[in-house]
Amino acid sequence: MNSIVSALPGKITSLFGKLDSPYLNGGQQLAVKYFSVATVLFFAQLLFGLLAAIQFVAPGFLFGWLDFSVNRMIHINAMVVWLLYGFIGSVYWFLEEESGTEIAGLKLGNIAFYVLTGAVTIVVLVFLLIQTGPGKDTTIWFINEGREYIEAPRWADFGIVAVMLVFFYNVAGTFAKGRWSGISGVLTLDLIALAGLYCAGMFYLTNITADQYWWWWVIHLWVEATWEVLVGCIMAWSLMHLIGARRKIVQTWLYIEVALMFGSGILGLGHHYFWIGTPDYWFSIGGFFSALEPIPLVAMVVHSVYDAGVHQFKSRNHPALAWIIAHTFGNFLGAGVWGFMHTLPQINLYTHGTQWSASHGHLAFFGAYATINIAFFYMAVQKWRGNVWMGGELPGNGWKWKWAMALLNVGVLGMTVALLIAGYEQSFIERAMEGSTWSAYFSAQNHPWFQQAMHWRLLFGLITIAGLVLLIWDLVTIGKGETRPALQLLEAE
């Protein structure tokens, strides 16, 4: 037994070592490790989402074994973690090219990857096998913190912060010894905010109003501010790389996006402070600023489509560019429009805590974040294969990536609309008509309109999973045996 345990680290590193490719630099080898774990977690997200969706239509399914609370928690946590893995990988990917020098502290970065992945594995196993504990601090420290989205127990929080510090050191250290740019400047400052904000979720409070106040600092200021700026940086770099957009243009856009994103998003935090016990001046502040939140997302659509048009949609990687365009529209529709629809307090009084939020959540996280990670996976696999051709005229006319993209987008959009219908129905029947009691809640849940919506959601969920299976198949096969080199672009600084 002991020999198996002591041989395990070597076995794991040699397993990940198989992903190395002679065409990649050090940061990119590390990025591929992050991307591969991200893909596994992406699949886990959909699998546990499927179990939770089945429980909505068949409540007895896995009852007492894997209850809804467990499936839903893993569904969302797997998503948060795979998106972060994707972002971290993307940054490691372009670090050396953007800084013009070798990555600083690569060895430490590699250790951090194994530590983080080990911690994630332990946390998930504890969620699955132990699930809950007694109402004591030990449960919060070692089993489950019980606060939505950041359920990871406290010990893991410290691990995450430590890994983030290593990541930050890799990024800031590399740029410091190489060259700085607009993208790297914004990225570095954004990472400080990202790591700092996580600390706002690392303490216990009995006062649930103050508890949720700080909890939203992490959730909102990550998802609706620092993550958006992070993907802004990733997109800026991707557009230069993919279509040869000029640095001056993408960086100017990046600054505009940062101004609009932080200008609306930081105080837009107020839209979470309508009903948790906080003063009612948040109605005006939260309502006003969060209503402005879609504006930077419109800017992103204009920016990416315009730039792609200027370059006649000539790109070195068609699937990646298609996913970038899907990202801008998905971000605008899912985060922007779907968020705006219920952000004003006058509407939110009836929609808060209903399937409206689930509808918004599905389209926003997919549109804003999953898409750009997928785009990056395609860019990575292209270089991993030796910078091969990935434009038009792929074998089979590239049917796999096209179908994967169609299935994933149709699946998520279908779930979004189904959940929106459920949300409308819940707002009307439970909230407006019957006054939000438990019996009002269940009369909305039992209504045929709600039930039908949940069946449609399950169906579109299955379509989404089919799309992901096809996507993974495509990612491991695309460019295999390709002999044509990638399209060369004239990159003007």
Next chain:
Amino acid sequence: MSQTTPAWASEARWKKIAIWVTAGSFVLLIFLTFDTLSKVSVGGERVRAYSVINQEIDYRYDEQKKRYQPVIGKGAPLFGRVFSEEEAEKLVTLGKKTVQAKNCMNCHTLLGNGAYYAPDLTKAWLDPGWIDAANRENLMLAFLKDPVSNARSFGSGRRMPNLGITDEEAHGIVAFLKWMSAIDTNGFPNNFKTLNAKE
């Protein structure tokens, strides 16, 4: 691409704007945070002292404010006894920690935040489903300790699983729910008719 960049599209200008807007928003948020946290401290008008569990709590429409808000009434001991401030805090804390430890938020919502598989708990203490104030505490305790046998599914087929909640923890949860129902949530949920209104 040789034409000069107009002033509104200048990279340097937007960089300055980005820095100032971000810094300005963040400073405002810090200021608002201090103000909000002082207004939501336990024992204030918005978030009541933990000893509010010794009193009757209701939730009624306020004609002047045009919204529902908590109403604190006469003494109404919980579990047949009056708790000191310290004892009340200890009990509510046990309840809050149990609510986290049992992962309640991944089925229920609290203050409207959480998952949507089970009802909102914000005003659970006041829910007319407990039928009358006299039996409420016992019904709640029995349900929490054995939710499968005492299932309250309202015809949905959804049941709460047995989470191994002890007698002590169940008392804590009930105290926490009673205390939470006294938080002024700016009229959320709207149009909620409490158990007292039904009586």
